[in-house]
Amino acid sequence: MMVSDAVIRRxxxxxxxxxxxxxxxxxxxxxxxxxxxxxxxPSQVRQDINCFGxxxxxxxxxxxxxxxxxxxxxxxxxxxxxMVIIGSGNIGSAISGYVGFSESGFNVSALFDSxxxxxxxxxxxxxxxxxxxxxxxxxxxxxxxxxxxxPESVAQKMANTVMEYGIKGIWNFAPIDIRTPExxxxxxxxxxxxxxxxxxxxxxxxx
Amino acid sequence: MMVSDAVIRRxxxxxxxxxxxxxxxxxxxxxxxxxxxxxxxPSQVRQDINCFGxxxxxxxxxxxxxxxxxxxxxxxxxxxxxMVIIGSGNIGSAISGYVGFSESGFNVSALFDSxxxxxxxxxxxxxxxxxxxxxxxxxxxxxxxxxxxxPESVAQKMANTVMEYGIKGIWNFAPIDIRTPExxxxxxxxxxxxxxxxxxxxxxxxx
Numbered sequence: 001m002m003v004s005d006a007v008i009r010r011x012x013x014x015x016x017x018x019x020x021x022x023x024x025x026x027x028x029x030x031x032x033x034x035x036x037x038x039x040x041x042p043s044q045v046r047q048d049i050n051c052f053g054x055x056x057x058x059x060x061x062x063x064x065x066x067x068x069x070x071x072x073x074x075x076x077x078x079x080x081x082x083m084v085i086i087g088s089g090n091i092g093s094a095i096s097g098y099v100g101f102s103e104s105g106f107n108v109s110a111l112f113d114s115x116x117x118x119x120x121x122x123x124x125x126x127x128x129x130x131x132x133x134x135x136x137x138x139x140x141x142x143x144x145x146x147x148x149x150x151p152e153s154v155a156q157k158m159a160n161t162v163m164e165y166g167i168k169g170i171w172n173f174a175p176i177d178i179r180t181p182e183x184x185x186x187x188x189x190x191x192x193x194x195x196x197x198x199x200x201x202x203x204x205x206x207x
Numbered sequence: 208m209m210v211s212d213a214v215i216r217r218x219x220x221x222x223x224x225x226x227x228x229x230x231x232x233x234x235x236x237x238x239x240x241x242x243x244x245x246x247x248x249p250s251q252v253r254q255d256i257n258c259f260g261x262x263x264x265x266x267x268x269x270x271x272x273x274x275x276x277x278x279x280x281x282x283x284x285x286x287x288x289x290m291v292i293i294g295s296g297n298i299g300s301a302i303s304g305y306v307g308f309s310e311s312g313f314n315v316s317a318l319f320d321s322x323x324x325x326x327x328x329x330x331x332x333x334x335x336x337x338x339x340x341x342x343x344x345x346x347x348x349x350x351x352x353x354x355x356x357x358p359e360s361v362a363q364k365m366a367n368t369v370m371e372y373g374i375k376g377i378w379n380f381a382p383i384d385i386r387t388p389e390x391x392x393x394x395x396x397x398x399x400x401x402x403x404x405x406x407x408x409x410x411x412x413x414x
Contacts, residue, residue: 008407012400016382075403076410090331094301100382100399106406124297144409145402169409171402175223175307185408187401192307193219194396195352195378196282199313200215201392202351202376203283 007048011075013038014048018068030061080105082143083171086158087150088113088128091173095147097124109141114150138165145169152176159186214255218282220245221255225275237268287312289350290378293365294357295320295335298380302354304331316348321357345372352376359383366393 003011017037021029031042031049038045049055049062054070056062071077085092088111095101096108111123114131121128129137137143146162148155148170155174162170163184170186172178175193180186210218224244228236238252245252256262256269261277263269278284292299295318303315318330321338328335336344344350353369355362355377362381369377370391377393379385382400387393 003411008404009400011407012397012403013384015403016400074410075407077403077406079410081406090301090304094297095398097297098398101402104399104403106402145405168412169405171405177220183412185405185412187405187408189398189401190219191302191305191396192311193216193223194394195308195313196219196222196284196311197215198352198376198378198392198394199284199288200218200282201394203281203286204210205375205390205392 003052007051010038010040010048011052011071015068015071015075015077018064018071021064022068026064028061029064031056034062077105080107081145082107082109082141083145083147084109084134084137084143084162085111085126085147085149086131086134086162087111087148088115088118088123089149092147092149093123095149095173096126106145109143110137112137134161135165138162138167143167145171148172148174148178150174210259214258217245217247217255218259218278222275222278222282222284225271225278228271229275233271235268236271238263241269284312287314288352289314289316289348290352290354291316291341291344291350291369292318292333292354292356293338293341293369294318294355295322295325295330296356299354299356300330302356302380303333313352316350317344319344341368342372345369345374350374352378355379355381355385357381 031045035042035045052074054067085095092111096111108126111126111128112131112134113128118128119130146167148159150158152174155176156178159170159178168184170178172188175190177188178186238249242249242252261274292302299318303318315333318333318335319338319341320335325335326337353374355366357365359381362383363385366377366385375391377385379395382397384395385393
Protein backbone atom coordinates (compact mmCIF):
# COMPACT_ATOMS: atom_id res chain seq x y z
CA MET A 1 0.00 0.00 0.00
CA MET A 2 1.36 3.42 -0.96
CA VAL A 3 0.33 6.05 1.55
CA SER A 4 1.84 9.53 1.39
CA ASP A 5 3.83 10.92 4.31
CA ALA A 6 1.22 13.61 4.92
CA VAL A 7 -1.52 11.00 5.27
CA ILE A 8 0.68 8.84 7.54
CA ARG A 9 1.14 11.87 9.76
CA ARG A 10 -2.63 12.36 9.92
CA UNK A 11 -3.52 8.69 10.54
CA UNK A 12 -3.00 8.84 14.32
CA UNK A 13 -5.19 11.95 14.45
CA UNK A 14 -7.97 10.16 12.55
CA UNK A 15 -7.57 7.28 14.96
CA UNK A 16 -7.77 9.57 17.98
CA UNK A 17 -10.91 11.37 16.76
CA UNK A 18 -12.62 8.14 15.72
CA UNK A 19 -11.89 6.64 19.13
CA UNK A 20 -13.43 9.70 20.81
CA UNK A 21 -16.50 9.47 18.55
CA UNK A 22 -16.82 5.74 19.21
CA UNK A 23 -16.60 6.31 22.97
CA UNK A 24 -19.31 8.96 22.62
CA UNK A 25 -21.57 6.40 20.94
CA UNK A 26 -21.44 7.93 17.45
CA UNK A 27 -22.12 5.28 14.77
CA UNK A 28 -21.62 7.16 11.50
CA UNK A 29 -19.82 10.34 10.51
CA UNK A 30 -19.73 12.31 7.28
CA UNK A 31 -16.53 13.54 5.65
CA UNK A 32 -17.87 17.04 6.32
CA UNK A 33 -18.19 16.55 10.10
CA UNK A 34 -14.96 14.60 10.42
CA UNK A 35 -13.15 17.28 8.43
CA UNK A 36 -14.62 20.05 10.57
CA UNK A 37 -13.31 18.40 13.76
CA UNK A 38 -9.87 17.87 12.27
CA UNK A 39 -9.52 21.14 10.37
CA UNK A 40 -9.59 19.50 6.93
CA UNK A 41 -11.89 19.96 3.94
CA PRO A 42 -14.45 17.18 3.26
CA SER A 43 -12.70 16.38 -0.02
CA GLN A 44 -9.34 16.04 1.76
CA VAL A 45 -10.93 13.64 4.24
CA ARG A 46 -12.43 11.55 1.41
CA GLN A 47 -9.09 11.50 -0.43
CA ASP A 48 -7.20 10.50 2.74
CA ILE A 49 -9.60 7.70 3.61
CA ASN A 50 -9.66 6.49 0.04
CA CYS A 51 -5.87 6.51 0.04
CA PHE A 52 -5.59 4.12 2.98
CA GLY A 53 -8.40 1.93 1.77
CA UNK A 54 -11.39 2.88 3.95
CA UNK A 55 -14.87 2.99 2.45
CA UNK A 56 -17.97 5.06 3.14
CA UNK A 57 -21.54 4.89 1.84
CA UNK A 58 -23.11 7.79 -0.04
CA UNK A 59 -25.65 9.41 2.28
CA UNK A 60 -24.56 7.43 5.35
CA UNK A 61 -20.97 8.56 5.72
CA UNK A 62 -18.36 6.35 7.34
CA UNK A 63 -19.01 3.73 9.96
CA UNK A 64 -17.02 5.00 12.97
CA UNK A 65 -16.16 1.54 14.28
CA UNK A 66 -15.17 0.07 10.89
CA UNK A 67 -12.99 3.03 10.01
CA UNK A 68 -11.38 3.03 13.46
CA UNK A 69 -10.67 -0.71 13.27
CA UNK A 70 -9.36 -0.40 9.73
CA UNK A 71 -6.92 2.32 10.78
CA UNK A 72 -5.89 0.34 13.87
CA UNK A 73 -5.13 -2.62 11.63
CA UNK A 74 -2.98 -0.76 9.09
CA UNK A 75 -1.22 1.12 11.90
CA UNK A 76 -0.43 -2.12 13.68
CA UNK A 77 -2.19 -0.87 16.81
CA UNK A 78 -3.91 -4.19 17.44
CA UNK A 79 -0.62 -5.97 18.04
CA UNK A 80 1.05 -5.19 21.34
CA UNK A 81 4.53 -3.83 20.69
CA UNK A 82 7.35 -3.99 23.19
CA MET A 83 9.97 -1.27 23.40
CA VAL A 84 13.28 -0.78 25.15
CA ILE A 85 14.63 2.65 26.05
CA ILE A 86 18.36 3.32 25.81
CA GLY A 87 19.21 5.98 28.39
CA SER A 88 17.37 6.58 31.66
CA GLY A 89 17.92 10.36 31.87
CA ASN A 90 15.19 12.99 31.68
CA ILE A 91 13.85 12.01 28.28
CA GLY A 92 14.09 8.26 28.79
CA SER A 93 12.31 8.56 32.14
CA ALA A 94 9.59 10.75 30.65
CA ILE A 95 8.97 8.31 27.80
CA SER A 96 8.82 5.38 30.22
CA GLY A 97 6.06 7.15 32.15
CA TYR A 98 4.11 8.63 29.26
CA VAL A 99 0.43 8.01 29.90
CA GLY A 100 -1.33 6.77 26.81
CA PHE A 101 1.33 4.49 25.34
CA SER A 102 0.07 1.38 27.12
CA GLU A 103 -3.56 2.11 26.24
CA SER A 104 -2.46 2.21 22.62
CA GLY A 105 -0.68 -1.14 22.75
CA PHE A 106 2.87 0.03 23.43
CA ASN A 107 4.73 -1.47 26.36
CA VAL A 108 8.10 -0.38 27.75
CA SER A 109 9.95 -3.58 28.72
CA ALA A 110 13.15 -2.07 30.11
CA LEU A 111 15.37 0.99 30.34
CA PHE A 112 19.12 0.58 29.80
CA ASP A 113 21.86 2.78 31.18
CA SER A 114 25.64 2.73 31.39
CA UNK A 115 25.68 4.69 34.64
CA UNK A 116 26.01 2.25 37.54
CA UNK A 117 24.37 4.71 39.93
CA UNK A 118 21.13 4.46 37.94
CA UNK A 119 20.90 0.67 37.93
CA UNK A 120 19.03 -1.66 40.28
CA UNK A 121 15.96 0.50 40.44
CA UNK A 122 12.75 1.02 38.52
CA UNK A 123 11.47 4.20 36.88
CA UNK A 124 7.70 4.41 36.50
CA UNK A 125 7.65 0.68 37.20
CA UNK A 126 10.16 -0.13 34.44
CA UNK A 127 13.46 -1.81 35.46
CA UNK A 128 16.75 -0.03 34.67
CA UNK A 129 19.28 -2.59 33.39
CA UNK A 130 23.00 -2.31 32.60
CA UNK A 131 23.74 -1.58 28.96
CA UNK A 132 25.95 -4.70 28.87
CA UNK A 133 22.77 -6.81 29.16
CA UNK A 134 21.11 -5.18 26.12
CA UNK A 135 22.13 -7.83 23.51
CA UNK A 136 20.93 -10.73 25.69
CA UNK A 137 17.71 -8.90 26.48
CA UNK A 138 16.98 -8.25 22.81
CA UNK A 139 17.66 -11.87 21.91
CA UNK A 140 15.46 -13.33 24.63
CA UNK A 141 12.50 -10.91 24.45
CA UNK A 142 10.09 -9.93 21.70
CA UNK A 143 11.12 -6.28 21.27
CA UNK A 144 10.20 -4.36 18.11
CA UNK A 145 11.11 -0.75 18.92
CA UNK A 146 14.18 0.83 20.53
CA UNK A 147 13.97 4.36 21.88
CA UNK A 148 17.29 6.21 21.69
CA UNK A 149 17.39 8.61 24.63
CA UNK A 150 21.11 8.58 25.34
CA PRO A 151 23.68 11.34 24.75
CA GLU A 152 24.33 12.36 21.14
CA SER A 153 27.91 11.04 21.31
CA VAL A 154 26.80 7.40 21.64
CA ALA A 155 23.41 7.55 19.88
CA GLN A 156 24.52 6.12 16.51
CA LYS A 157 26.58 3.42 18.24
CA MET A 158 23.58 2.35 20.33
CA ALA A 159 21.37 2.37 17.23
CA ASN A 160 23.89 0.14 15.46
CA THR A 161 23.83 -2.27 18.41
CA VAL A 162 20.05 -2.62 18.52
CA MET A 163 19.91 -3.04 14.72
CA GLU A 164 22.55 -5.74 14.94
CA TYR A 165 20.22 -7.62 17.29
CA GLY A 166 17.28 -7.41 14.94
CA ILE A 167 15.43 -4.20 15.92
CA LYS A 168 13.63 -2.72 12.90
CA GLY A 169 12.07 0.34 14.55
CA ILE A 170 14.08 3.20 16.06
CA TRP A 171 12.57 6.21 17.78
CA ASN A 172 15.38 8.68 18.24
CA PHE A 173 15.39 11.59 20.70
CA ALA A 174 19.13 12.34 20.50
CA PRO A 175 19.80 15.58 18.60
CA ILE A 176 21.43 13.89 15.61
CA ASP A 177 19.91 12.13 12.62
CA ILE A 178 20.46 8.41 13.13
CA ARG A 179 21.51 6.67 9.91
CA THR A 180 19.71 3.42 9.22
CA PRO A 181 19.50 1.05 6.24
CA GLU A 182 16.24 0.93 4.25
CA UNK A 183 15.16 -2.20 6.06
CA UNK A 184 14.88 -0.24 9.33
CA UNK A 185 12.35 2.47 10.16
CA UNK A 186 13.75 5.43 12.07
CA UNK A 187 11.80 8.44 13.31
CA UNK A 188 14.01 11.27 14.57
CA UNK A 189 12.28 13.54 17.09
CA UNK A 190 14.31 16.68 17.60
CA UNK A 191 12.79 18.67 20.44
CA UNK A 192 15.17 21.55 19.81
CA UNK A 193 14.21 21.71 16.14
CA UNK A 194 10.50 21.71 17.02
CA UNK A 195 11.12 24.56 19.45
CA UNK A 196 13.10 26.44 16.81
CA UNK A 197 10.22 26.08 14.35
CA UNK A 198 7.94 27.58 16.98
CA UNK A 199 10.43 30.37 17.55
CA UNK A 200 10.64 31.04 13.79
CA UNK A 201 6.88 31.31 13.48
CA UNK A 202 6.74 33.53 16.56
CA UNK A 203 9.47 35.75 15.14
CA UNK A 204 7.59 36.10 11.87
CA UNK A 205 4.07 36.65 13.24
CA UNK A 206 2.31 39.49 11.52
CA UNK A 207 2.72 42.35 13.94
CA MET B 208 8.31 36.69 4.05
CA MET B 209 6.39 33.64 2.83
CA VAL B 210 8.22 30.44 3.68
CA SER B 211 6.51 27.08 3.19
CA ASP B 212 5.92 24.75 6.14
CA ALA B 213 8.28 22.16 4.66
CA VAL B 214 11.10 24.72 4.51
CA ILE B 215 10.33 25.95 8.04
CA ARG B 216 10.65 22.36 9.23
CA ARG B 217 14.05 22.08 7.52
CA UNK B 218 15.42 25.44 8.73
CA UNK B 219 16.65 24.12 12.12
CA UNK B 220 18.39 21.25 10.31
CA UNK B 221 20.15 23.71 7.98
CA UNK B 222 21.12 25.69 11.05
CA UNK B 223 22.47 22.62 12.83
CA UNK B 224 24.54 21.46 9.85
CA UNK B 225 25.88 24.96 9.15
CA UNK B 226 26.88 25.31 12.81
CA UNK B 227 28.74 21.99 12.60
CA UNK B 228 30.48 23.05 9.38
CA UNK B 229 31.37 26.41 10.90
CA UNK B 230 32.81 24.72 13.99
CA UNK B 231 34.84 22.47 11.69
CA UNK B 232 36.34 25.55 10.01
CA UNK B 233 34.52 25.15 6.69
CA UNK B 234 34.14 28.52 4.91
CA UNK B 235 32.07 27.69 1.82
CA UNK B 236 29.77 24.87 0.85
CA UNK B 237 28.08 23.95 -2.42
CA UNK B 238 24.40 23.08 -2.70
CA UNK B 239 25.60 19.64 -3.79
CA UNK B 240 27.60 18.97 -0.60
CA UNK B 241 25.04 20.54 1.71
CA UNK B 242 22.31 18.48 0.03
CA UNK B 243 24.32 15.29 0.36
CA UNK B 244 24.74 15.81 4.11
CA UNK B 245 21.06 16.58 4.58
CA UNK B 246 19.62 14.01 2.17
CA UNK B 247 18.29 16.63 -0.26
CA UNK B 248 18.96 17.23 -3.97
CA PRO B 249 21.18 20.23 -4.86
CA SER B 250 18.22 21.87 -6.60
CA GLN B 251 16.05 21.46 -3.49
CA VAL B 252 18.78 23.09 -1.39
CA ARG B 253 19.03 26.02 -3.84
CA GLN B 254 15.24 26.42 -3.86
CA ASP B 255 15.05 26.30 -0.04
CA ILE B 256 17.81 28.84 0.44
CA ASN B 257 16.38 31.08 -2.23
CA CYS B 258 12.99 30.84 -0.54
CA PHE B 259 14.28 32.18 2.79
CA GLY B 260 16.43 34.84 1.17
CA UNK B 261 19.95 33.43 1.35
CA UNK B 262 22.38 34.00 -1.53
CA UNK B 263 25.28 32.00 -2.93
CA UNK B 264 27.87 32.75 -5.62
CA UNK B 265 28.19 30.66 -8.77
CA UNK B 266 31.33 28.54 -8.44
CA UNK B 267 31.92 29.45 -4.78
CA UNK B 268 28.79 28.06 -3.16
CA UNK B 269 27.41 29.52 0.02
CA UNK B 270 29.38 31.26 2.73
CA UNK B 271 28.82 29.02 5.77
CA UNK B 272 28.96 31.86 8.31
CA UNK B 273 26.68 34.23 6.34
CA UNK B 274 24.10 31.56 5.69
CA UNK B 275 24.21 30.41 9.34
CA UNK B 276 23.80 33.98 10.61
CA UNK B 277 21.02 34.69 8.13
CA UNK B 278 19.08 31.63 9.31
CA UNK B 279 19.72 32.51 12.97
CA UNK B 280 18.29 35.95 12.30
CA UNK B 281 15.10 34.84 10.59
CA UNK B 282 14.63 32.09 13.18
CA UNK B 283 14.96 34.56 16.02
CA UNK B 284 17.81 32.53 17.50
CA UNK B 285 19.89 35.62 18.28
CA UNK B 286 17.36 36.88 20.81
CA UNK B 287 17.23 35.06 24.10
CA UNK B 288 13.73 33.70 24.70
CA UNK B 289 12.30 32.90 28.10
CA MET B 290 9.84 30.07 28.60
CA VAL B 291 7.61 28.83 31.40
CA ILE B 292 6.53 25.20 31.70
CA ILE B 293 3.03 24.38 32.94
CA GLY B 294 3.22 21.00 34.67
CA SER B 295 6.25 19.54 36.45
CA GLY B 296 5.56 15.87 35.72
CA ASN B 297 7.72 13.61 33.55
CA ILE B 298 7.50 15.68 30.39
CA GLY B 299 7.79 19.07 32.08
CA SER B 300 10.84 17.90 34.03
CA ALA B 301 12.45 16.47 30.90
CA ILE B 302 11.93 19.70 28.97
CA SER B 303 13.37 21.75 31.86
CA GLY B 304 16.55 19.67 31.71
CA TYR B 305 16.91 19.29 27.95
CA VAL B 306 20.51 19.93 27.07
CA GLY B 307 20.82 22.17 24.05
CA PHE B 308 17.99 24.62 24.68
CA SER B 309 20.12 27.09 26.57
CA GLU B 310 22.94 26.93 24.01
CA SER B 311 20.35 27.87 21.40
CA GLY B 312 19.07 30.89 23.31
CA PHE B 313 16.11 29.32 25.11
CA ASN B 314 15.85 29.70 28.85
CA VAL B 315 13.36 28.01 31.18
CA SER B 316 12.36 30.62 33.79
CA ALA B 317 10.00 28.54 35.92
CA LEU B 318 7.88 25.42 36.16
CA PHE B 319 4.30 25.71 37.48
CA ASP B 320 2.30 23.00 39.19
CA SER B 321 -1.00 22.72 41.04
CA UNK B 322 0.25 19.83 43.20
CA UNK B 323 1.42 21.24 46.53
CA UNK B 324 3.76 18.30 47.08
CA UNK B 325 5.79 19.37 44.05
CA UNK B 326 6.29 22.99 45.11
CA UNK B 327 9.18 24.60 46.99
CA UNK B 328 11.83 22.71 45.12
CA UNK B 329 13.81 23.05 41.91
CA UNK B 330 14.00 20.62 38.99
CA UNK B 331 17.19 20.82 36.94
CA UNK B 332 17.82 24.14 38.66
CA UNK B 333 14.43 25.59 37.67
CA UNK B 334 12.05 26.63 40.49
CA UNK B 335 8.62 24.95 40.75
CA UNK B 336 6.00 27.59 41.56
CA UNK B 337 2.30 27.31 42.43
CA UNK B 338 -0.02 27.68 39.47
CA UNK B 339 -1.80 30.53 41.31
CA UNK B 340 1.32 32.66 40.80
CA UNK B 341 1.36 32.18 37.02
CA UNK B 342 -0.50 35.40 36.06
CA UNK B 343 1.76 37.57 38.26
CA UNK B 344 4.83 35.81 36.94
CA UNK B 345 3.83 36.38 33.32
CA UNK B 346 3.11 40.04 33.99
CA UNK B 347 6.38 40.75 35.73
CA UNK B 348 8.77 38.71 33.54
CA UNK B 349 9.64 38.80 29.87
CA UNK B 350 8.25 35.39 28.83
CA UNK B 351 7.55 34.60 25.18
CA UNK B 352 6.80 30.86 25.17
CA UNK B 353 4.64 28.66 27.39
CA UNK B 354 5.16 24.91 27.37
CA UNK B 355 1.96 22.97 28.11
CA UNK B 356 2.99 19.78 29.91
CA UNK B 357 -0.03 19.33 32.16
CA PRO B 358 -2.80 16.71 31.95
CA GLU B 359 -5.03 16.79 28.87
CA SER B 360 -8.05 17.74 30.99
CA VAL B 361 -6.65 21.17 31.89
CA ALA B 362 -4.41 21.82 28.87
CA GLN B 363 -6.77 24.12 26.94
CA LYS B 364 -7.65 26.02 30.13
CA MET B 365 -3.96 26.59 30.90
CA ALA B 366 -3.35 27.69 27.30
CA ASN B 367 -6.22 30.17 27.59
CA THR B 368 -4.69 31.56 30.80
CA VAL B 369 -1.24 32.13 29.32
CA MET B 370 -2.74 33.71 26.19
CA GLU B 371 -4.81 36.02 28.37
CA TYR B 372 -1.55 37.24 29.90
CA GLY B 373 0.05 37.96 26.54
CA ILE B 374 1.87 34.75 25.59
CA LYS B 375 2.05 34.38 21.79
CA GLY B 376 3.96 31.09 21.56
CA ILE B 377 2.60 27.78 22.86
CA TRP B 378 4.47 24.50 22.74
CA ASN B 379 1.96 21.81 23.60
CA PHE B 380 2.83 18.29 24.80
CA ALA B 381 -0.66 17.38 26.05
CA PRO B 382 -2.32 14.83 23.76
CA ILE B 383 -4.97 17.22 22.45
CA ASP B 384 -4.79 19.92 19.79
CA ILE B 385 -4.78 23.26 21.60
CA ARG B 386 -7.03 25.82 19.87
CA THR B 387 -5.47 29.25 19.47
CA PRO B 388 -6.41 32.42 17.60
CA GLU B 389 -4.37 33.37 14.51
CA UNK B 390 -2.37 35.88 16.53
CA UNK B 391 -0.83 33.04 18.57
CA UNK B 392 1.59 30.39 17.34
CA UNK B 393 0.96 26.90 18.66
CA UNK B 394 3.02 23.80 17.93
CA UNK B 395 1.40 20.57 19.11
CA UNK B 396 3.88 17.76 19.79
CA UNK B 397 2.07 14.48 20.16
CA UNK B 398 4.53 11.83 21.28
CA UNK B 399 1.92 9.11 20.93
CA UNK B 400 1.14 10.14 17.36
CA UNK B 401 4.84 10.14 16.46
CA UNK B 402 5.18 6.65 17.93
CA UNK B 403 2.10 5.52 16.01
CA UNK B 404 3.62 6.83 12.76
CA UNK B 405 6.72 4.78 13.51
CA UNK B 406 4.54 1.77 14.24
CA UNK B 407 2.63 2.26 10.97
CA UNK B 408 5.85 2.39 8.96
CA UNK B 409 7.17 -0.65 10.81
CA UNK B 410 3.97 -2.53 10.14
CA UNK B 411 4.18 -1.72 6.43
CA UNK B 412 7.89 -2.39 5.88
CA UNK B 413 8.51 -4.40 2.75
CA UNK B 414 9.03 -7.92 4.08
